[in-house]
Amino acid sequence: MKHFFCFALLLLSASTTFGQLTKGHWLVGGSGKFYSYKNEIVSSVSTENGQYTQIDLSPNIGYFLADKFALGIKSTISSIKGDFSTPSGGITGGSSSQRYLFGAFSRYYFLEEAKQTNILVEASYQAGIIRGLNNTKGNLNNFSIAAGPVIYFNPSVGIEFLLGYVTNYEKYTSQVLSENKNGFQFSIGLQIHLIK
Template identity: 30%
Template structure:
C-alpha cells in the first residue's frame, strides 16, 4: 500500500510542473489498448440475428497539430474478437483518419479531449479472410501529462462498424469500451 501511495504522490508532483506540447506544429505519437463487450446484428437473406462477444483492440496514433489543441492524423489498429458461443475467434487490422481536440488550455496538466475516427479494415478467421469492415469511433477521455511530452490517458469509446462477410451476409456492431494508453507529444524544432 505504501508503494502505491508513493507512486501516486510522485505522479502528482510530476504533473504540477508540466506544460503540454499541444500547440500548432507539434506531433502526436502514441496509442492505446481497449477492451469491450460487442453487440451485433446480422442479416443473411432477410433473416436477422443478434450476437454478443468481447473484443480487444490495439490502436496507434500519428497526428500533427494543425492549430493549437487540434491534431489530425492516421490511426492503424489491430483487433481480436471472440463471439459468444463460437469456437472461432477473429483478428482484424486496418487504418483510418482521426481528429482530436483538447478542450482546456495547453498549459494544463490534466486535459479533456474528444477524438473522432473513421476506419477501414479486414478481419480473418482460421487464416482466411472473413470480412471487410468500416466504421467510426467517438472517444472522450482525460489526458494526464506526466511531463511536457508524455501523457497517460483514459477514455470511454463508442464504436459502430459494418462488416461485409465473404460468405455473403452483413452485420452491424456497436460497442462501448474503456481504453488506456500513452501519447507522446513531440515539440517542433526550429533551425537557427
C-alpha cells in the first residue's frame, strides 16, 4: 500500500508540474560547476603547462523579457587548485587561487512551459579579479555557453544539468604574464521561478 501511495503522489505531481517561463516572471537560483582543464601560461621569461581543477558557485537572478527568454545578472566565486611544470621539465609546483566575477547571462527554454522537463541553452559573460598565493593579483574575462535539461519538482522549482564550453582570459598585474583557458564544464543548478 505504501508503494501505491508513493506512485500515486508521483503521478499526481508529474501531471501538474511546469516551469514559470512566462514574460514578466523572475528567475532566482544558482549553480555549481566542476571544471577540469589543461592550460599554457606564457610570460616574458618562461612557459608553463598545467593541469587544474576548478569549482565554481554562481548565484543568479533573471527576468523573463519574453516567454521562454530570460536575461539576468550572475556572480561567481571560484576556487582553483593544480600542478604545473615547464616544458623543459626543470620546474614543477602547485598553485591555489580564488576568482570573483560579476556579469550577465541570457537563457532560452525550447519546450512549452506546461512540461515537467524542458531543454535550455544559456550564454554568459563575466569579468572579475584574481587573488592567489604570494599576493598574486589579476583580472579576468570569462565567456561560457551551456545547454541541457531542467526537471521541475513543482510549478516553481527546477534542477538543471548543463554541459558546456568555457573560454577564459586572465592577465596578472603582479607579474608579467597572461593565461588562456578553454575547456568543457558540467554544472548542476537549482532555479526558482517567481510569479510577478
